[in-house]
Amino acid sequence: MPMAMNERSRHERAVLSSTPGPFAAVQDSIERLRPSLSSALIVALFSPLGVLQSRAVQRILLATVLLDIPFQFGTHLFYSEEEAATGALSGLSISATTIALAGLYFSWFLTSFVSRNRSVRRRHIFNLPLVLFLAFSAVSVFVASDVSLAWYELFLALQLYLVYFYVANNLRSREDVRFVVSFLLTGCLIEGLAMIVLEFTGMPSTIWGLPTHIHLQTGPHDSFIRVGGTVGSPNETGAYLSLLLPLAVCLLFADITRRQKWLACSVLASGGMALIFTFSRGGWIALVLAALMVGFTLMRTRGMSLKAAVGILAILIVLYLSFHSLIAARLFSNDQGSAESRIPLIMLAFRMIADHPILGVGANNFSLAMLAYLTSEFRNGFLYAVHNKYLLIWTETGIGGLLAYLAFLTGALRLGWKCWQQNNGFLSMLALAITAAIAGHMVHMNFDLFRIGPVQELLWLLAGLLIPIYRLGEPACPRDGVFPRPAWQPQG
Secondary structure (H helix, E strand, O other): OHHHHHHHHHHHHHHHHHOOOHHHHHHHHHHHHHHHHHHHHHHHHHHHHHHHOOHHHHHHHHHHHHHHHHHOOEEEEOOOHHHHHOOOOOOEEEEHHHHHHHHHHHHHHHHHHHOOOOOOOOOOEOOHHHHHHHHHHHHHHHHOOOHHHHHHHHHHHHHHHHHHHHHHHHOOOHHHHHHHHHHHHHHHHHHHHHHHHHHHHOOOOOOOOOOOOOEEEEOHHHOOEEEEEOOOOHHHHHHHHHHHHHHHHHHOOOOOOHHHHHHHHHHHHHHHHHHHHHOOHHHHHHHHHHHHHHHHHHHHHOOOOHHHHHHHHHHHHHHHHHHHHHHHHHHHOOOOOOOOOHHHHHHHHHHHHHHOOOOOOOOOOHHHHHHHHOOHHHOOOOOOOOOOHHHHHHHHHHHHHHHHHHHHHHHHHHHHHHHHHOOOOHHHHHHHHHHHHHHHHHHHOOOOOOOOOHHHHHHHHHHHHHHHHHHHHOOOOOOOOOOOOOOOOOEO
């Protein structure tokens, strides 16, 4: 039977070939194109895989993650204004970071699969305290009054952890570290310039229909405008800037190119002015503490470059003299009870902790659980999630979540100090900046809630950046290709 069919097929091709007209030409073209079509199909199927393994594409995806921190391109599915109004993280966040992370991890998997026999297996850094914090957050879902709210925060926290894990385990050269820092500062520069424009012009809630939002608030008696830019509230943006400005300061003392120094100067000028326009007292305090830590450390250990020190001082003096009346008004004038209104929320948090000390009330459930604890002073008072990150974590995830998060922060400080002591030029200066920024932010977290979002993503990313800095600062790589384990970082 097969032989009969083959004979028939050959007979049909012969008939078509002998038939004048277009049919013979079509048949001949198909026969000629068949090998090319097969090759094209194979290329079409596998070319995306090859593209994802390209270093240029990986850099583009990583740059997308870095720039999405300030600009927040994305949407929140199932968003509720009522939930957000009381300080809950409302909706399932799908952003450019979500998509770029999927590409980065798929690319990492492909690269590891292709080169598994050609390179020494590297041990991955997981960060045990951060994993435990996620675990306690996951357990708290089972006691949450609103499971959906808990899952919204847990999903975003897992996404932030993936950012940390990728940065900690995939940056393997000084150039990789410079790339990340350059894009972090570039995003800060663009955000700072946008905020300056907003302060003097004001803009609608969206820009050109893009999936990002502008945040503006008015101060007491409408005496000034507080600018949050695209990051979030003015307090969140103040934290974002106070985390990145120390990097710009330290880079001025590092051995880097002239172009990078100009970038650092531009970030310091625009970011410093933008930080003033947030009118975030917590952000100002965090930056001052970080700057004092950097200055004191440099004077005690290496001395300071006079030219860089004079330049920084000149920028600060110009900024203060230009806006001294607004700064003084924010620091010393009546804030209409803004600070005092947070004290009842702190007492409310302690009452909730007393009833749920171990597992908490559920991730992202503070705003819902507090309704059962409201007393008469809240009838006309400020009703929102507690403005203290540590109390918020304790209330929602229990004592285990709080201890794990504190271990993560202190572990980052210890590792950053070890990187500084390696005396490794640019990398050590960068580590000092990150350590000072995290220390300043730890103080700032006493005055605001900082839900899982851009500020926490930046904080976790900077902590993850200390891992490759530590590795690159080691004097030599051991024979097995595995570097010593940093403090608080388990191997996997």
